[in-house]
Amino acid sequence: MAMQAQLTYRLGSFGFLLGKLIRLLFFFAFIMAVFSHVSTVAGYTLVETALFFLTFNVVDMTAQIFFRGVYGARRTVTEGDFDFYLVQPCSPLFRMVCSSVDFLDIITLLPVLVMVGMVFARLPPLSWTRYAAYGLLSVNGVALVFSVHVLVAALAVRTQELENAIWIYRDVMFMGKFPVDVYARPVRWALTFGVPIAVMTTFPAKALLGVLSPAWTAYAFALTAVALALSGWFWRDSVARYTSSSS
Amino acid sequence: MKKYLVAYSIALQETLQRRSTLLMDRLGGFAIVVSLYSFWNALLGDKPSFLGYTRSEMLTYVLLINVLRSFVFTGRGWQLVGEISSGRISSYLVRPISYHGYSLALDMAQKTVHAVSAFLEVALLAWLISGGIFLPRDPATWALFAAAAVLSSLVFFFLEMLVSSLAFWTSESGGPLFCFELFLQFAAGAFFPLDVLPEGIQRLLSATPFPYMVFFPARIFLDKVPHPEALRLLAVELAWLAAVVFAALGLWRQGVQSYAAEGG
Amino acid sequence: MAPAIETKGLTKDYRSPVKEPGLWGGIRSLVNRRYKDIRAVNDVSLRIEEGELVGFLGANGAGKTTTLKMLSGLLTPTAGEALALGHVPWRREAAFQKKLSLVMGQRSQLWWELPAYETFRLNQAIYGIAEADFKMHLDELVDLLDLGEHLSVPVKKLSLGERMRAELAAALLHGPRLLLLDEPTIGLDVVMQKKVREFVKAYNQRHGATIMLTSHNMTDVVALCKRVIVIERGRILYDGALDRLVESYADHKILRVRFSTPVTASDLRTLGSVVHCEGESATLEVPRANVSASAAALLRSYPVADLNVEEVAIDDIVRRLFSHS
Incomplete structure (x- = not known):
């Protein structure tokens, strides 16, 4: 049914799709253009930088595709839809976060995956453990993003105000487009321990390139585990304190 | 005329009321500035300059992006799309007020607040970051820059209105508007100086109004454009403005004519 | 004396896209849009004198709102003529708009984060109301609608009833001579409905404004309108006194x-x-x-x-x- 609704959007859907593809291509063209003038940036070559950028996109887009529901979280609560979610026999968290999946967005993921493949092809042969690490850390990244979304959803339920928080996350995520090494040390620390964008997007690529130590890898998984637990707890707590907003 | 001033003043009041939204917007912009600057910094590495931009010029360019984005890239396009699709626009059409004038007044209020904030942020950043920023010595440069910035914000405003007017004919105009805004940001040089792109593409873009919005004003500020040339650019931008205003108002008129005034 | 509203043969056609059901239909309509033509208003001729309070009845989609929109100048008819207060409505002349007020159900013109008073000031500027007139109208409306302390509080903090009343005040600050009300009591509780009705009646009597209202709520119509116009599928079925309607039908x-x-x-x-x-x-x-x-x-x-x-x-x-x- 969601697909049907999407088809009736016609021009609109293609427009947004096109926009996202444009953004992807332009940034890629930008990276290529930059590297036509220099050979490395912060010690990374074109292929490596492309890998960072594409990994960011894989994680970010996957999250966007599945967790879009949070962007309308405040409205869901203030308009009373959330009350329905609580009463119906389906996880309200799932409904809140995952219910506005845009299937056409999956189409935007395809070119990204193709480009990732192309980048893999240009890397020197690597052991399968590296690729496994890449895959695992990417999934880890998506899980971490998920916990951020859960946090925001919980805030929306709790205070019925802070939907803006998710937009900050979007803007800060912008910083993940580049490998974290480009940032000055304090910023890098903030992005690794504060808002862990680095863990989400840079770590998988670093693991693939073999520059991520086991300690950091362990940190990544541990962080996600803790984040999921905390955000889950926060969600349950917020739902318990929930006061319905319908007049 | 008074009605637009009143609209401006109450819009100003309202923007200041929504403090948390304002804060979020500015923080977001700040994150972008930090990433862009860091990337360029890393790019420069030990080199004294890149594509003709020294370190301080590069930093200044990034800060200018922040300032220019804050008041050129606001607009009322999304509001227009929303008001057409919800039917709210009817209430403007039955009252003796020009929608464009009213929207512009509201947009000016947004621009005022954002511009002030951007200046403060930039001042703070410039003070914090070593290497200093580039400041033109000639007051004429400042004047030319200001004129370019004002023209740019008006061009953007009316371009958005033009694209958003599509909402009169299709309920799915959000897509084109989104595409347009995205494309515009790249083509205007709002992420990176257009010098990075190949010659051919640069030439192509100069035939459009887009580079005039960020790239040219920034270059004027950085004294990379001799004053006579700058005046010529301003004249071209003025011509673009006239063309865009004409197109936007024309399309609007057509749209209102065919408007089915849905919702009832 | 010239009538407040006079129309001859007013007609309005729409083209509406046909949505085919089901997923396959959705895909087909992507490629090949089909339209059907609807005649929403068909040859409507009516004449309303100044100061009348007329009810416009009809089922949903019968054409009442479309007619109202044409009279307010929002829509241009496909055929026919009309004059409202001596102006052709769809020319949207400022002089006409200053004498007109269109109030449509849920639409809100009040600025959410600011007190209603600020929106009033904006309307004053839009309609060019002199300060003295503004104060006079405001006082009267505040009195009639019982708005007292509600004007200095941000609109988002008002209850639905208080907001509706403030909306009405905003719509009438400029003392319009022609008032077009589309479903004014929809979504309101019984107490509020009565207040709105009383207000409309009082306004009509005090100012001699011509009022046309559409409503599904028969209580509204019976309480306010001596004359009703019944419209069905774009055509006028009945135009005359309410009592006679009852008697003849x-x-x-x-x-x-x-x-x-x-x-x-x-x-x-x-x-x-x-x-x-x-x-x-x-x-x-x-x-x-x-x-x-x-x-x-x-x-x-x-x-x-x-x-x-x-x-x-x-x-x-x-x-x-x-x-x-």
């Missing part, structure tokens, strides 16, 4: 009786058609001419505890009107 009246002892239906059938008879109460439909005779017969021959003579409900009349057309 309801050829009978309703007798509701309560007896002190149970009565059977068969006994009552001689007096009129029995709609309902159970235990001690009964409802009869009696032709108009026979009402007094039947009532007298009831009182004479049966142990009547209570007897009411009623007109047929307007809703029923209107429903019957539609089914006849």
Whole structure:
């Protein structure tokens, strides 16, 4: 049914799709253009930088595709839809976060995956453990993003105000487009321990390139585990304190 | 005329009321500035300059992006799309007020607040970051820059209105508007100086109004454009403005004519 | 004297895209859009004098709102002419707009984060209301609508009823001579509905403004309008006094009786058609001419505890009107 609704959007859907593809291509063209003038940036070559950028996109887009529901979280609560979610026999968290999946967005993921493949092809042969690490850390990244979304959803339920928080996350995520090494040390620390964008997007690529130590890898998984637990707890707590907003 | 001033003043009041939204917007912009600057910094590495931009010029360019984005890239396009699709626009059409004038007044209020904030942020950043920023010595440069910035914000405003007017004919105009805004940001040089792109593409873009919005004003500020040339650019931008205003108002008129005034 | 509103042969056509059902239909419509033409308003001619309070009745989609929109200048008709307060509405002349007010149900013109008073000031500037007139109108509206302390509080903090009243005030600050109200009481509770009705009536009487309102709510119409225009599928079915509508389309009246002892239906059938008879109460439909005779017969021959003579409900009349057309 969601697909049907999407088809009736016609021009609109293609427009947004096109926009996202444009953004992807332009940034890629930008990276290529930059590297036509220099050979490395912060010690990374074109292929490596492309890998960072594409990994960011894989994680970010996957999250966007599945967790879009949070962007309308405040409205869901203030308009009373959330009350329905609580009463119906389906996880309200799932409904809140995952219910506005845009299937056409999956189409935007395809070119990204193709480009990732192309980048893999240009890397020197690597052991399968590296690729496994890449895959695992990417999934880890998506899980971490998920916990951020859960946090925001919980805030929306709790205070019925802070939907803006998710937009900050979007803007800060912008910083993940580049490998974290480009940032000055304090910023890098903030992005690794504060808002862990680095863990989400840079770590998988670093693991693939073999520059991520086991300690950091362990940190990544541990962080996600803790984040999921905390955000889950926060969600349950917020739902318990929930006061319905319908007049 | 008074009605637009009143609209401006109450819009100003309202923007200041929504403090948390304002804060979020500015923080977001700040994150972008930090990433862009860091990337360029890393790019420069030990080199004294890149594509003709020294370190301080590069930093200044990034800060200018922040300032220019804050008041050129606001607009009322999304509001227009929303008001057409919800039917709210009817209430403007039955009252003796020009929608464009009213929207512009509201947009000016947004621009005022954002511009002030951007200046403060930039001042703070410039003070914090070593290497200093580039400041033109000639007051004429400042004047030319200001004129370019004002023209740019008006061009953007009316371009958005033009694209958003599509909402009169299709309920799915959000897509084109989104595409347009995205494309515009790249083509205007709002992420990176257009010098990075190949010659051919640069030439192509100069035939459009887009580079005039960020790239040219920034270059004027950085004294990379001799004053006579700058005046010529301003004249071209003025011509673009006239063309865009004409197109936007024309399309609007057509749209209102065919408007089915849905919702009832 | 020139009428407030005069229209001749007003017609409005729409093209509406046909949505085909199902997923396959959705894909097909992606490629090949089909449209159907709808005549929303068909040859409407009417004349309304200044100061009249007219009700516009009709089912959803009958064309009432479209007609109202044409009269306000929002829509340009496909054919026909109209003059409102001496202007052609769809030319949208400023002079016309300053005398007009269009109020449509849920639409809000109040700025959410600011007190309603600020929106009033904006309207003052838009309509060019002199300071003295502004104060006078404001005081009157605040008084009539009981807005007192609600004006200095941000609109988002007001209750729905307070907001609606503030909306009405905002719409009338400029003292319009022509007021077009589209479903003014929709979504309001009974108390608020009554307040809005009383306000509309008071405004009409005090200012002699011409008021046209559409409503599904018969209580509104009965309370406010002496004249009604019934529209169905774009055509005017009836245009005249409300009482005459009742009389001409309801050829009978309703007798509701309560007896002190149970009565059977068969006994009552001689007096009129029995709609309902159970235990001690009964409802009869009696032709108009026979009402007094039947009532007298009831009182004479049966142990009547209570007897009411009623007109047929307007809703029923209107429903019957539609089914006849």
